[in-house]
Amino acid sequence: MAVKTRKEYLESLKAMRPNVYKFGKLIEDVTTDPATKRTVESHARAFDASNDPQYAEDFTTDSTFLPGEKIHRWSGMMEGLDQVMGNSKLKRWMYRFTGSCTGGLCVGWNAQNVLWNVTAMTDKEFGTNYQQRLKKWIIESQKKGLVVSGALTDAKGDRAMRPSQQSNPDSNVHIKEVRPDGIVISGYKTMICGVAASNEVFILPGSGYREDDQDYALSCVVPRDIEGLTIVETRRASDSRELEEGWDIPDSGITQAYMFFEDCFVPNERVFMCKEFKYSGKIIEYFTANYRACIGACVAGQGDVMIGAGALMARINGLAASTFANKMVDMAVNNETTYAMGIGAMALGKKGPGGMWVSDSLIAHANKVHVATLPYVTKRICQDIGGGIVETGCFPSYADFKNPVYGPTIEKAVKASDKYSAEARARAARLSEWLTLGAGVPGCMHGGGSPDGAKLVVRALTPIDQFADYARKIAGIKEQVPEPEKKKK
Ligand SMILES: Cc1cc2nc3c(=O)[nH]c(=O)nc-3n(C[C@H](O)[C@H](O)[C@H](O)COP(=O)(O)OP(=O)(O)OC[C@H]3O[C@@H](n4cnc5c(N)ncnc54)[C@H](O)[C@@H]3O)c2cc1C
CATH class of the missing domain: 2.40.110.10 (Butyryl-CoA Dehydrogenase, subunit A, domain 2)
Structure with missing residues (x-):
């Protein structure tokens, strides 16, 4: 069992x-x-x-x-x-x-x-x-x-x-x-x-x-x-x-x-x-390291479906999906960015004190910032491809669509390419709307923690002094350039 x-x-x-x-x-x-x-x-x-x-x-x-x-x-x-x-x-x-x-x-x-x-x-x-x-x-x-x-x-x-x-x-x-x-x-x-x-x-x-x-x-x-x-x-x-x-x-x-x-x-x-x-x-540290690495895959998976929904809308509208190839590539790049950053955080992780894997914190938190940003770009493109019918709910309800008096007229108005039914267009439009505006929007912004919280970790784990020293040496600056002391209030 x-x-x-x-x-x-x-x-x-x-x-x-x-x-x-x-x-x-x-x-x-x-x-x-x-x-x-x-x-x-x-x-x-x-x-x-x-x-x-x-x-x-x-x-x-x-x-x-x-x-x-x-x-x-x-x-x-x-x-x-x-x-x-x-x-x-x-x-x-x-x-x-x-x-x-x-x-x-x-x-x-x-x-x-x-x-x-x-x-x-x-x-x-x-x-x-x-x-x-x-x-x-x-x-x-x-x-x-x-x-x-x-x-x-x-x-x-x-x-x-x-x-x-x-x-x-x-x-x-x-x-x-x-x-x-x-x-x-x-x-x-x-x-x-x-x-x-x-x-x-x-x-x-x-x-x-x-x-x-x-x-x-x-x-x-x-x-x-x-x-x-x-x-x-x-x-x-x-x-x-x-x-x-x-x-x-x-x-x-x-x-x-x-x-x-x-x-x-x-x-x-x-x-x-x-x-x-x-x-x-420690619970929060270990939890967020793996979680914020893995959620790159969540938004990538939804992005895959958004590419698919865009392709359906294009074809049912009478166009080839390839009409929007550049936009779909932009969507795919966003999906693979968060997915691969998560995998990268995992690959650079190590076993924790009890023997379970802990992903690299800096990369995982940097990924969370992308997770709170890139899916919204992907959603915008999905709406862009689909047309107004997916963007603003410019489409009658199921009950109206099925109304015995005016439903058949709605069907005629909704139908686009002769190759596909009005219902197919309606379903694809509702899916795109759901994925980009409605209940299908996952918690990319705050789910797994707010991007500002993730940025605090990125700030803490980025060795700015060390990086300034690399830059100082390459620039040939001989004197030290430390952070100015904080002014006393
Ligand atoms: C779809 C979805 C699914 C979720 N699923 C789960 C789940 O399964 N399990 C779970 O435990 N949680 C879950 N959450 C909750 C999620 O972890 C929280 O939304 C997230 O941690 C942010 O907390 P909050 O919503 O209370 O935001 P708030 O704490 O209200 O934060 C709002 C803003 O204020 C900032 N802020 C907050 N406090 C301070 C401060 N003291 N100083 C300066 N800035 C501050 C934050 O950085 C953020 O920008 C989910 C959230 C969403 C949206």
């Missing part, structure tokens, strides 16, 4: 306690409710790929802990370059299959690998047994083929203040009580991807913390339906198309969620950091 089928995955979600809300109502079954079925469908396609010989190599791997056992790749460990590159490849495929984000197959996977490295450090310094607990949980997760979303981002409150200074302590998820058999946690995590489609949620601290904030230095994993957790799914569409039927949006998609933890009890065997604030910063 380590490699599950779509059917087994859907059954695992149906068996969970309903605790997900959207549009003001409790969702009884996330696999069929219109508000969540598309994100579930996206995840289900990963199970299809795991069982498809054509894709199984990229979607499955050998378990480190279960000899001879094949597991889903997203449950695996990333000990070396091959495995971390496997993360990138899987993400690019997922975007190609769904047009959108990898959701709950992504952050939890990275989190378990990061914690492997960090628990090696905390266990060594504090004599804890976090890594043994983590190993036990990972083995169970691999056996069950779980989907595990990951929650770092807290509601935060006032951005200029630390968690312990907030007027509402729940602005950040924290440890309320330590008991002999576990901990009690409360607080809010927000914008968490793929939660409705997940079996469990891996919780990490939202930042590196000091002693005052030790209650927020917390890592654990909880069932998505744990008692005391209320989840509100957030909308990705700018209108109500999400609930329309027809081709107005694809069958796949992704949603984020707000998660409200209220006195949730987490048993010790699921706790991997409890107040060891000294190492909370």
